[in-house]
Amino acid sequence: MSYSNTTTVQIPVVVSGATGKMGREIIKAIAKAPDMNLVGAIGRQHLGEDIGEVVGIGELEIPVTNNLEVVLAQAAQESQLPVMIDVTHPSIIYDNIRSAIAYGVRPVVGTTGLTEKQIADLALFADKASTGCIIAPNFSVGVILMQQAAIAAARYYQHVEIIELHHNQKADAPSGTAIKTAQMLSELGQAFNPASVQEQEHLAGARGAVCGENIRIHSLRLPGLVARQEIIFGSMGETLKIEHNASDRTCYMAGVLLCVRKVLALKSLVYGLEKVLA
Numbered sequence: 001m002s003y004s005n006t007t008t009v010q011i012p013v014v015v016s017g018a019t020g021k022m023g024r025e026i027i028k029a030i031a032k033a034p035d036m037n038l039v040g041a042i043g044r045q046h047l048g049e050d051i052g053e054v055v056g057i058g059e060l061e062i063p064v065t066n067n068l069e070v071v072l073a074q075a076a077q078e079s080q081l082p083v084m085i086d087v088t089h090p091s092i093i094y095d096n097i098r099s100a101i102a103y104g105v106r107p108v109v110g111t112t113g114l115t116e117k118q119i120a121d122l123a124l125f126a127d128k129a130s131t132g133c134i135i136a137p138n139f140s141v142g143v144i145l146m147q148q149a150a151i152a153a154a155r156y157y158q159h160v161e162i163i164e165l166h167h168n169q170k171a172d173a174p175s176g177t178a179i180k181t182a183q184m185l186s187e188l189g190q191a192f193n194p195a196s197v198q199e200q201e202h203l204a205g206a207r208g209a210v211c212g213e214n215i216r217i218h219s220l221r222l223p224g225l226v227a228r229q230e231i232i233f234g235s236m237g238e239t240l241k242i243e244h245n246a247s248d249r250t251c252y253m254a255g256v257l258l259c260v261r262k263v264l265a266l267k268s269l270v271y272g273l274e275k276v277l278a
């Protein structure tokens with residue numbers, strides 16, 4: 001068992017995607033958290049180098065490795081329940097989550113791009129293993145407040161569209177946050193965007209992608225952006241725009257740490273930070 005100076009029991013944490021943009025911030029946040037102990041850093045760059053040196057905070061005595069299975073097996077030997085935070089890529093996230101659960105390591109997943117079917121499969125897998133897992137398409141509390149404001153506004157509007165704007169290194173479109181927002185609105189059981197005219201799309205994609213209850217999502221990718229989302233409602237003579245703007249990835253860290261603490265008490269998969277915000 002590992003103890004900090006104040007003898008707080010520490011949660012062993014593995015970070016997968018540790019050398020990426022989110023991973024680097026998460027390593028810094030874990031290093032500062034008194035109740036967490038970094039036990040593994042998975043990446044493809046800087047193999048063998050100390051992850052603390054890589055992210056510029058000094059030695060942490062954890063070398064970067066690309067062997068997730070070995071790190072999960074080691075984490076499973078810790079006397080406290082271990083957690084894997086994953087911020088990697090849509091192409092590997094499904095397998096990473098299954099591997100973590102198989103080793104009894106609790107996944108906290110920021111990686112977006114999982115399909116509804118994959119999430120449903122993973123929920124079954126977590127249930128069978130009685131293992132907590134959190135998939136949070138967005139770790140920012142501000143984003144959850146934006147979604148809740150949209151749910152409140154939807155009661156008064158039939159028409160809504162979503163615009164999401166991200167940096168041009170993003171692999172998936174639309175963003176996980178935009179999909180989750182459209183799903184949350186769709187769960188209200190309301191019919192959105194009744195057609196008012198027979199529409200013709202002269203260029204494919206001009207009207208965006210349709211998600212859930214006929215809600216359109218438009219995705220922009222530009223250098224200079226971090227992450228922004230606008231939910232725009234319209235009715236006779238007015239529009240209402242609810243917007244969240246992430247200017248720095250530190251905005252996600254409070255949510256990441258909260259999920260690490262909350263996942264330990266769960267026995268199944270939850271999808272969305274809002275489900276664990278007390």
Ligand SMILES: NC(=O)C1=CN([C@@H]2O[C@H](COP(=O)(O)OP(=O)(O)OC[C@H]3O[C@@H](n4cnc5c(N)ncnc54)[C@H](OP(=O)(O)O)[C@@H]3O)[C@@H](O)[C@H]2O)C=CC1
Binds near residue numbers: 017090092112137138
């Ligand atoms: N939930 C949330 O609040 C947030 C979620 N995200 C999501 O987190 C994920 C990561 O975002 P970001 O940090 O910006 O992305 P980056 O590309 O900066 O980092 C991704 C990391 O995963 C690694 N990786 C990518 N593909 C593979 C692969 N096939 N096998 C092994 N490792 C791989 C990368 O390695 P390498 O450097 O070698 O490519 C890198 O270390 C995305 O899905 C993004 O949407 C992002 C921000 C907030």
Ligand SMILES: O=C(O)C1=N[C@H](C(=O)O)C[C@H](O)C1
Binds near residue numbers: 137176228
């Ligand atoms: O790739 C990103 O950067 C982000 N991805 C998440 C998403 O797809 O919603 C969260 C946030 O928007 C940043």
